Amino acid sequence: MRCSSSLLTAVIALLACVTALAQGPTYQLGRTPSEEDIKARDIAISPDGKELPPGSGTAKEGATIFAQKCAACHGPNGTGGGLVRGVIPLGNAKPVKLAFSLVPYATTVWDFINRAMPQTKPGSLTANEVYAATAYVLYRNDIINETDVLDAKSLPKVQMPNRDNFLPVQPGWKPGAKRPFGYYP
Amino acid sequence: MGSHSHSDRRRFLMGGAALAGVVTGAVRSVRGQTPAPEARPRDNLAYGQPSRFDDTIRKTTGRATAISDTALMTPLQDLDGIITPSGLHFLMDHVNGVPDIDPQQHRLLIHGMVDRPLIYTMDELKRLPSVSRIYFLECNANSRPLRGPNGESVQLVHGRTSCSEWTGVLLSILLKECGVQKGASWVVAEGSDANKYTMSIPLGKAMDDILVAYAQNGEPVRPQQGYPVRLVVPGWEAIRSVKWLSRIKVVDQPYMAWHESGNNADTRPDGKGLWFRFELGPKSVITRPSGGQRLPGHGPYEITGLAWTGGGAVRKVEVSTDGGRTYKEAELQQPVHRYAHTRFRIPWKWSGEEVVLQSRCTDERGEVQPTIAEAAKNLRVTPDYFYEADHFNGIQPWKVNRDGSIQNALFL
Numbered sequence: 001m002r003c004s005s006s007l008l009t010a011v012i013a014l015l016a017c018v019t020a021l022a023q024g025p026t027y028q029l030g031r032t033p034s035e036e037d038i039k040a041r042d043i044a045i046s047p048d049g050k051e052l053p054p055g056s057g058t059a060k061e062g063a064t065i066f067a068q069k070c071a072a073c074h075g076p077n078g079t080g081g082g083l084v085r086g087v088i089p090l091g092n093a094k095p096v097k098l099a100f101s102l103v104p105y106a107t108t109v110w111d112f113i114n115r116a117m118p119q120t121k122p123g124s125l126t127a128n129e130v131y132a133a134t135a136y137v138l139y140r141n142d143i144i145n146e147t148d149v150l151d152a153k154s155l156p157k158v159q160m161p162n163r164d165n166f167l168p169v170q171p172g173w174k175p176g177a178k179r180p181f182g183y184y185p
Numbered sequence: 186m187g188s189h190s191h192s193d194r195r196r197f198l199m200g201g202a203a204l205a206g207v208v209t210g211a212v213r214s215v216r217g218q219t220p221a222p223e224a225r226p227r228d229n230l231a232y233g234q235p236s237r238f239d240d241t242i243r244k245t246t247g248r249a250t251a252i253s254d255t256a257l258m259t260p261l262q263d264l265d266g267i268i269t270p271s272g273l274h275f276l277m278d279h280v281n282g283v284p285d286i287d288p289q290q291h292r293l294l295i296h297g298m299v300d301r302p303l304i305y306t307m308d309e310l311k312r313l314p315s316v317s318r319i320y321f322l323e324c325n326a327n328s329r330p331l332r333g334p335n336g337e338s339v340q341l342v343h344g345r346t347s348c349s350e351w352t353g354v355l356l357s358i359l360l361k362e363c364g365v366q367k368g369a370s371w372v373v374a375e376g377s378d379a380n381k382y383t384m385s386i387p388l389g390k391a392m393d394d395i396l397v398a399y400a401q402n403g404e405p406v407r408p409q410q411g412y413p414v415r416l417v418v419p420g421w422e423a424i425r426s427v428k429w430l431s432r433i434k435v436v437d438q439p440y441m442a443w444h445e446s447g448n449n450a451d452t453r454p455d456g457k458g459l460w461f462r463f464e465l466g467p468k469s470v471i472t473r474p475s476g477g478q479r480l481p482g483h484g485p486y487e488i489t490g491l492a493w494t495g496g497g498a499v500r501k502v503e504v505s506t507d508g509g510r511t512y513k514e515a516e517l518q519q520p521v522h523r524y525a526h527t528r529f530r531i532p533w534k535w536s537g538e539e540v541v542l543q544s545r546c547t548d549e550r551g552e553v554q555p556t557i558a559e560a561a562k563n564l565r566v567t568p569d570y571f572y573e574a575d576h577f578n579g580i581q582p583w584k585v586n587r588d589g590s591i592q593n594a595l596f597l
Contacts, residue, residue: 025362029312030295030303037304038296041432044373044383046440102458103447112443116380119281166450166458 045111049156052110055127056151059144062136065129069118104166106143106150106158110134131155243273244344246335258344261472261491267319267518267526269347271407277324277345277423279444280378284429288405288413291377293359293397297435300364307413310399313354318396318419319525321348321493323465325422325449325575330557332572336593339475343581346493348526351417353398356391360435365392369435373442374416377431383442384425386418388435390463394419394524397430419524420495421463422576424449451575454566465495466578467554469502469529469546480589483537488515489530494548499527501547506533508541508582508594509556515544523549535585541594543582556580557595568596 045051067076103109114130116122125133135150144150144158225231235241241264243257257276259269288307296302327345335341360372365388372391376382386395396417399406406412411428418425424444439445439461451459469492474480488506492499498521503512518528529544546554557579561568571577584594 025301025364027313027358027362029309030305030362033294033296033302033304038294038302041294042296042434043381044375044434044440044442046436046438048438102450102452103441103443104458104460105441105446108441108443108446111383111440112447115383116281116443119380122281122379122381162458165456166460167453 043111043115045107045114047105047107047156049107049152052107052152052155053127054152055131056149057128057130057132057135058149059132059135059139059146061128062132062134062139065125065133066136069125069129070133073119102162104160104163106134106138106155106160109137110150110155113137241273243276244338244340246331246341258340259347260340261344261346261470262339262475262478264472265489265528267348267491267522267528268402269349269526271349271402271404271410274347274349274401274407274410275322275324275345276409277326279424279448280376280380280382280428282379283408284378285408286377286413286429291413291431293414293431293433295359295363295433295435297373297433298366298369298437299360299435300366301362303359303363305359307399310354310397310414313358315352315354316396317350317352317400318417319348319350319522320396320417320419321346321524321526322417322423322426323468323493325424325462325465328468328470328577328579328581329574330569330572330577330595336595337476339470339472339477339581342476342593343470345423346491346526348491348493349401350403351396351398352400352403353396353414353417356395356397356416356433357393359397359433360391363435365435368437371436371439373432373434373436373440374425374427374430375432375434376411376415376427376429378429382427382429382444383440384427384445385436385439385442385461386425390418390421420465420497422449422465425463449575454564454570462576463495465493466576467494467496467499467546467548467552468492468578469499469544469554470581471504471542471544471583474542474585474591475583476591476593478591480535480585480591482589483535486533486535487530488533488542489528490544492517492527492529492544492546493525494546494552495524496548496550496552498523498549499546500549500551502527502529503545503547504529504531504533505543505545506540509543509545509580512545537587539587540585541582542585543580545580554578554580 110130113133114125131150135144135148138144138158139146143161241260243259245256259273259275291307293305293310324345328343330336331342370388371385372388374384374386397414398417399414401407401410406415411430414430415428416426416430446460453459469490471488471490473489474486480486488504492502499517502515502517504515505512513531515529515531521527557568557571560579561570564570571579582594584592584597586592
């Protein structure tokens with residue numbers, strides 16, 4: 001346990017760590033994964049969408065998939081039903097309700113549907129199905145048109161309604177930084 | 186439940202690699218029907234249980250949520266000292282069932298912007314230098330004011346925080362083994378639950394004090410708490426402390442995963458959205474006497490409670506028995522650990538009159554816990570704004586009535 005007086009030292013050490021990252025392994029434990037090992041598990045999609053797989057889909061195609069694989073929990077048109085807080089419209093804005101969504105990038109929706117939906121069988125959708133289901137969800141939230149084609153190129157370009165209303169990630173955050181009285185982030 | 190596990194199991198095993206032939210039983214929902222193959226019975230002699238007269242248990246508000254079956258609060262009013270027994274640790278999951286993971290099959294993959302991606306087995310993780318540290322975890326939604334009977338209980342209002350001794354490897358050791366490349370600034374951590382719960386964390390914190398923990402209070406981390414291995418991110422909202430940890434990807438930007446960008450994002454009164462808030466503010470709460478309890482008569486009592494802060498160590502806790510007009514410094518249980526619950530105690534004599542008891546925490550940075558009125562004034566909102574606000578750390582007043590009954594006086 002560090003004691004409280006070492007806070008400054010900790011901050012300095014932290015900065016030092018970040019600059020002195022490049023060094024050889026000390027313990028030589030662990031195994032080097034193969035390319036395939038990594039590829040099979042590397043499902044996270046960044047806001048710029050560089051990891052998105054080939055494939056495409058529209059809201060029109062998504063409507064069929066939604067009826068088959070999603071409506072049981074999300075309601076016939078994604079209008080709730082079965083889920084108390086209503087999973088679609090996206091987001092659960094609070095305490096001040098925003099018009100649409102707190103999701104700043106469409107890649108977030110793609111990634112979540114791909115990794116976690118349908119809840120009873122996550123990971124079971126093909127890339128095309130995920131593109132189509134994402135298109136349907138965005139269309140139902142008036143973010144894209146019914147015939148817009150979503151693919152690895154177009155998805156990251158979708159302008160989410162509140163993209164520009166977001167503050168930069170943790171403005172001014174530094175470890176141990178003093179915050180003003182009654183600070184509420 | 187249980188039907189989801191097939192594809193999940195397959196994905197998990199593909200990632201685990203070199204696992205051919207163990208296609209069954211690696212990951213299974215605990216709500217599934219299959220009994221664990223090597224399940225051993227644990228009776229009261231093999232593993233001791235509390236007295237049958239003791240009913241110290243976790244509780245839920247009963248408020249329906251999509252995840253209501255896993256929203257359970259710690260009974261702060263019944264606990265002493267600073268350690269939360271593992272079975273009473275709060276539970277607030279965003280996953281589809283607690284995964285049932287065989288540690289022999291579990292792997293931790295570290296890759297991305299590193300010179301040497303590595304896969305660790307649990308045995309290998311345990312061969313690395315370990316540390317034990319006492320850290321609290323707190324849900325970002327903890328202490329939201331509640332209306333109605335639920336608001337009369339310290340457990341239901343403030344019980345989404347617990348404190349454990351965690352043992353594991355510093356994440357910085359693992360990252361240095363892999364050799365973080367220039368330009369990297371974040372890590373993306375992923376769990377091996379069915380939803381593959383995901384969170385982005387700044388590299389600076391990852392290189393500082395984050396633990397990859399496999400033990401809690403001396404025994405293996407419980408399944409509900411992330412068995413066999415989880416992150417513990419000291420002082421930060423507990424949504425970052427990814428359970429059932431199976432992958433760390435070193436990257437150059439936050440990935441805006443669902444549970445950090447949509448589900449746990451907030452808006453400020455000015456309509457601006459917030460993605461990342463990380464650090465929790467200084468907080469304290471009197472756990473005894475507290476809402477819903479009844480003092481049997483006037484005379485001597487001990488006022489006791491817990492304080493904690495994302496800013497490091499609690500420097501002082503003051504207690505008021507007159508609704509905040511005057512405060513007296515309480516005694517802090519020693520040693521005070523950074524990023525840990527801190528027990529405070531102060532003797533008190535009840536005259537039988539109506540009084541309001543409350544506590545105020547000041548942390549090592551000098552940050553002071555505000556009253557709800559002060560917090561509202563700063564934000565230029567009315568106090569009921571905080572009904573829906575995360576990260577609320579206002580002072581909690583408890584009113585003792587003449588008949589000894591105690592009620593929540595936050596909005597009185």
